Amino acid sequence: xxxHGDISGxxxxxxxxxxxxxxxxxxxxxxxxxxxxxxxxPEVVSLAGGMPNIKDLPLEALAESTAQVMREHGxxxxxxxxxxxxxxxxxxxCEVMALEQIDGDYENVVITTGxxxxxxxxxxxxxxxxxxxxxxxxxxxxxLGIFANNLxxxxxxxxxQDGLLPDALEAAIKQARSEGKAVKFVYTIPNFHNPxxxxxxxxxxxxxxxxxxxxRVLIVEDNPYGLLGFDGQxxxxxxxxxxxxxxxxxxxxxxxxxxxxxxWALAPHAVRDKLVLANExxxxxxxxxxxxxxxxxxxxxxxxxxxxxxxxxxxxxxxxMLESLEEYMPSCSWTVPQGGFYTWVTLPKGLxxxxxxxxxxxxxxxxxxxxxxxxxxxxxxxxxxxxxxxxPEEIREGVRRLAxxxxxEKALIDMFHSSDDEA
Amino acid sequence: xxxHGDISGxxxxxxxxxxxxxxxxxxxxxxxxxxxxxxxxPEVVSLAGGMPNIKDLPLEALAESTAQVMREHGxxxxxxxxxxxxxxxxxxxCEVMALEQIDGDYENVVITTGxxxxxxxxxxxxxxxxxxxxxxxxxxxxxLGIFANNLxxxxxxxxxQDGLLPDALEAAIKQARSEGKAVKFVYTIPNFHNPxxxxxxxxxxxxxxxxxxxxRVLIVEDNPYGLLGFDGQxxxxxxxxxxxxxxxxxxxxxxxxxxxxxxWALAPHAVRDKLVLANExxxxxxxxxxxxxxxxxxxxxxxxxxxxxxxxxxxxxxxxMLESLEEYMPSCSWTVPQGGFYTWVTLPKGLxxxxxxxxxxxxxxxxxxxxxxxxxxxxxxxxxxxxxxxxPEEIREGVRRLAxxxxxEKALIDMFHSSDDEA
Numbered sequence: 001x002x003x004h005g006d007i008s009g010x011x012x013x014x015x016x017x018x019x020x021x022x023x024x025x026x027x028x029x030x031x032x033x034x035x036x037x038x039x040x041x042p043e044v045v046s047l048a049g050g051m052p053n054i055k056d057l058p059l060e061a062l063a064e065s066t067a068q069v070m071r072e073h074g075x076x077x078x079x080x081x082x083x084x085x086x087x088x089x090x091x092x093x094c095e096v097m098a099l100e101q102i103d104g105d106y107e108n109v110v111i112t113t114g115x116x117x118x119x120x121x122x123x124x125x126x127x128x129x130x131x132x133x134x135x136x137x138x139x140x141x142x143x144l145g146i147f148a149n150n151l152x153x154x155x156x157x158x159x160x161q162d163g164l165l166p167d168a169l170e171a172a173i174k175q176a177r178s179e180g181k182a183v184k185f186v187y188t189i190p191n192f193h194n195p196x197x198x199x200x201x202x203x204x205x206x207x208x209x210x211x212x213x214x215x216r217v218l219i220v221e222d223n224p225y226g227l228l229g230f231d232g233q234x235x236x237x238x239x240x241x242x243x244x245x246x247x248x249x250x251x252x253x254x255x256x257x258x259x260x261x262x263x264w265a266l267a268p269h270a271v272r273d274k275l276v277l278a279n280e281x282x283x284x285x286x287x288x289x290x291x292x293x294x295x296x297x298x299x300x301x302x303x304x305x306x307x308x309x310x311x312x313x314x315x316x317x318x319x320x321m322l323e324s325l326e327e328y329m330p331s332c333s334w335t336v337p338q339g340g341f342y343t344w345v346t347l348p349k350g351l352x353x354x355x356x357x358x359x360x361x362x363x364x365x366x367x368x369x370x371x372x373x374x375x376x377x378x379x380x381x382x383x384x385x386x387x388x389x390x391x392p393e394e395i396r397e398g399v400r401r402l403a404x405x406x407x408x409e410k411a412l413i414d415m416f417h418s419s420d421d422e423a
Numbered sequence: 424x425x426x427h428g429d430i431s432g433x434x435x436x437x438x439x440x441x442x443x444x445x446x447x448x449x450x451x452x453x454x455x456x457x458x459x460x461x462x463x464x465p466e467v468v469s470l471a472g473g474m475p476n477i478k479d480l481p482l483e484a485l486a487e488s489t490a491q492v493m494r495e496h497g498x499x500x501x502x503x504x505x506x507x508x509x510x511x512x513x514x515x516x517c518e519v520m521a522l523e524q525i526d527g528d529y530e531n532v533v534i535t536t537g538x539x540x541x542x543x544x545x546x547x548x549x550x551x552x553x554x555x556x557x558x559x560x561x562x563x564x565x566x567l568g569i570f571a572n573n574l575x576x577x578x579x580x581x582x583x584q585d586g587l588l589p590d591a592l593e594a595a596i597k598q599a600r601s602e603g604k605a606v607k608f609v610y611t612i613p614n615f616h617n618p619x620x621x622x623x624x625x626x627x628x629x630x631x632x633x634x635x636x637x638x639r640v641l642i643v644e645d646n647p648y649g650l651l652g653f654d655g656q657x658x659x660x661x662x663x664x665x666x667x668x669x670x671x672x673x674x675x676x677x678x679x680x681x682x683x684x685x686x687w688a689l690a691p692h693a694v695r696d697k698l699v700l701a702n703e704x705x706x707x708x709x710x711x712x713x714x715x716x717x718x719x720x721x722x723x724x725x726x727x728x729x730x731x732x733x734x735x736x737x738x739x740x741x742x743x744m745l746e747s748l749e750e751y752m753p754s755c756s757w758t759v760p761q762g763g764f765y766t767w768v769t770l771p772k773g774l775x776x777x778x779x780x781x782x783x784x785x786x787x788x789x790x791x792x793x794x795x796x797x798x799x800x801x802x803x804x805x806x807x808x809x810x811x812x813x814x815p816e817e818i819r820e821g822v823r824r825l826a827x828x829x830x831x832e833k834a835l836i837d838m839f840h841s842s843d844d845e846a
Contacts, residue, residue, distance in 0.1 A: 014692075015691060016691065019549060019607060019641065020697065021548055021549055021550055023551075024549070024697050054502060057497065057498070057501060059497035063489075063497070066493050067486035070486035070489050071483060074482035075478055077682050078682035078683075079477060079682055113536050113705075113706045113710075117705055117706050120706075124447070124572070125446065128444045184442060245438070257501035257502070258502060260710055260712050261536070261707075261710040269437075270436070270439065271437075274447050274450055277450035280568075281450065281568050282536075282705070283537050283684060284681075285684070287713060288682045289716075293712075
């Protein structure tokens, strides 16, 4: 199946157009990426991106800490390391995970180049073309892209305010198996879901873990936001309920900063072995400099105090967003996130988030259409709003602008329907 | 095809043993990795590893430079970046590549997490299971692992003292095509080959590029060692001879240091587009901190002086190795590298590098068996010796120890053959 240059801008000037792999056909510019250019314009309020607000990090102290790593351990930090990651950081990561009641052995931690890479490595070691991967409806677009590149049969499973629905999950497993399909894993984001903004209750967690254990389906638990709960609580990880049945993915991108690209997977021993081999194949070893600097951060800084500062800061932004939604967009509904970066908005009947986006951008506000979070074209009636990066006053202005667009669209549709009624 | 726990240490205690992908079966611990534990013993002289010697880097100045990046640009360095890489570094990379007569547009540079990752991304976008990838005989083991994971049909093409043989390459292309196979690319290391230690002449480069252009086969030019020529010269890249027919891979690991994991690909525009999408899928974006620090190194340091220092240091080590081989191992032959890290040794007839290795380690010296550099079991009559990491006196001691083992094996074989003659 040759590519007819659709990725290379519609031209056939690509010498190699007929040599790409089937996987290359599945590489698509994400809906978020195509927004980048727009969002960079300073006059646009972006409620689209997922960039954490790291402006308050203590740069001067971090500079000194980084310099110290280089000065005292430079020949180690500048050298190749082990494919599994640096042991002292693996140990520190176990201390972090203990906050979520995980009793992890550092030997089962694999350091990756961001937790995105852990999703990629997992996909490589589990997915054959056509295998089923179960994901929430909606799910994180970056992981959906990875699953698609790995030629998975991606199936969405319904959620409610308490997260993934066990009954729907069970039905999806049984449906896939009745078709003779292998179900390789269920990918879930239990805390402060991206994009849905909901969090699994304890009861729900137990039901999902029990079901998957009974049905023998691996759980991939992606948890970049777990420490950012606005109630100051951390919730037990699914991994803590069944260590042999869950691969847990963590990240420093949101609890510290994304710029080092350091994440990790905690996996059952045999899965861990394969992840290490896949990691070595992909990048030889994760950056020692990055690992040692993050280790120094966890050792020498009040990183827990920083997490608390983030919680307060993001909570204030969440409040600004929910208050403005309440005030300006009463025709919509939305989820009430207890942490993390996002709320998931349901548009009034008849509105189309994807079609509306250019008009929103013309109105100087950006969001991500719900369609970005589905592998199957669903989501036009939804959009994701993020409150992580812009300050509260900008969030309010952004929602005000969005409301103008939504209200105008709604008025047009109402008018159309009422003229229908008259006809 | 289920895995029977062979990777998980021969046990069937892996809950997920029957759920892995076909690709996971192709993940094997490399022969180099299984040496790591051995090589770590201080009493063993390792002529096995490919770690650059970075002990002479100016750590104090690098500490100050790193601190300055954090202090002055911390909120950018700690944030997500673009999947293609940071533009100022992409521009600097074009200046570096100009030394090899590459006239590159920074827009066609993709920053990767080490150049290893560039090989991985290229494999993803080109290789369907069963597609042919042509590699030198021998070839870099890390890339062989990647091609195997991507289920390529790996075929070795003969080389001589001047590198890859065009006639053999042409025959391999025609053979594969006569079998109805797609030849996706030829992967070559033109300078100071790992592990063969040879370098393509200009005539050879032209012949290879012309052949591939005529036959319409993409060239992947892997060039981590290009600046480390002992004659002080840089050679024109294959890319400079046909920019549309070559993907060029570069790395900072050998000309500076591996610890940041920063490499790059320079690719024809349409291939570049796909590499960026694959990179975003794999890691979202390469580390901004790493990119900005390397950019500062190229901007503020005498990096060219550092390259010259490396050349002199590695040349002295190469000399120590060749002199000791001459003195202690006259029964072997070897290539004479004009740069880089490795020489490729041919053992006396009847000796087996793979079987001899445990006895060499017992004799307190380590090397890599030639078999590691072939996808098809060849290479038992060869071994790779590296002179990059140990100082000259250790290299001499290592070769002396290795000679004892080789001479003993040879004496045994000679004795066996002479008793054959008597019988």
